[in-house]
Amino acid sequence: MHAFEYSAPHSLSDAVSLLSQANGNAKLLAGGTDLIDQMRTGRFRPALVIDVKKLAELNLLEFDSDGLHVGAAVTCYRIYDEPDIANDYTALADACHIIGGVQIQSRASMGGNLCNSGPAADSTPAMIALGGHCVIVGPGETRQVPVEDFCTAPGKNVLERGELLAEILFPPRPANSGSHYRRLIPRNEMDIAVVGVGASVELDEDKQTIKSARVALGAVAPTPLFAKDVSESLAGKSATDETFAAAGEAARQIVSPIDDMRGTADYRKHITGVLVKRVLAAATARARGETINYKAGRD
């Protein structure tokens, strides 16, 4: 690995100053599960590595009247070990359970998964489904960007020079709501999504009609995709298999996947339809308080 300087600031303002002064020649280190390998292979050769794990704001994991604050350096296992997240923001816990193996989940962070901005990142569709907003801190004003607008191309995002992702803020979960994230991979664990789908469903009090829904798709476009029209068209519909299948069919029409070693574009389109249907059904069952027959990474 190339030689670099290492700094682990304790205050957010120090981290922002270091980042700004580095003139684009610094990388932020949270879990390191992507960055350290990217430096080892020479893909990135930053002069300065800024470790953000000592910043209290980036380790925040708490609920308040704004909803759920997830600091950018919060690790996967902290997400699924938190019962209130597993119960109410289940899609996020589902995703965190299947990112790498347990060793990776000990280190890999929510902010890192998002800032790497991979099209197949598992936690991003879950974050989009749950209506997450990125809280971005930098030399200027703190700003918020919806997660679906954060990634701009493979490996690219809206962060300007000197800016860092401080947290992802999720709104409070409505009554009668449930969510799910699931992906297709050829193995049981430890692989990159061929297609990943996250969905959140809010039901009316009768628990038969969809009040609102959010569907997000991974690995089928240059960035994780919020299926806006598909999501909006679900509002007011009966929560039935026919509705979910129609949403799956509609989702197939908006994806633009590539052919690669994990699957052809046609296969990914097909799987998009299948997964959207299944994930909506699972999110709906959870919204009704039912237990679904799903064990992370094992179906």
Add this chain to the structure above:
Amino acid sequence: MSDKQVISFELNGECVEFLCEPRQTLLEVLRDTLHLTGSKEGCSNGNCGACTVLLDGRPVVSCLVLAVECEDARVRTIESVACDGALDEVQSAFLEGAALQCGICTPGFIVQAEALLDANPNPSEDDIRFYLAGNLCRCTGYDKIVRAVQSAAEKRREATAAG
């Protein structure tokens, strides 16, 4: 070249202090500086789990951790598993069940199995396979490893029940 830094952490119960460059991984320092060669370098990109150690109680792949990140941390390696030369239940079960062939992956599997049994003393086969998914073995086909962990879990439960 960036300057070397003095780092100290608790390693297998003892405080150690060493010099390292920021670019050195925890695995490099364990093996080359501290001469604990039990943790193996398999892939050096986080896929194989042969370098698994416990960092503040959590299993991590030490090839994806910089040594400078470990200041004041608690690190446990495969070398701390046996007590005064006596193998523990997991090690004995691997030996008795022939759950290894070439042995390169074994330290990582054992450390990962220790972490599993600490978190879940009564894992199902499914739990074991899921928890060990980040450890690759090219020899055994995994079945003997899974059975060894089941056997170790049973022995440990019996020992706990017997007080």
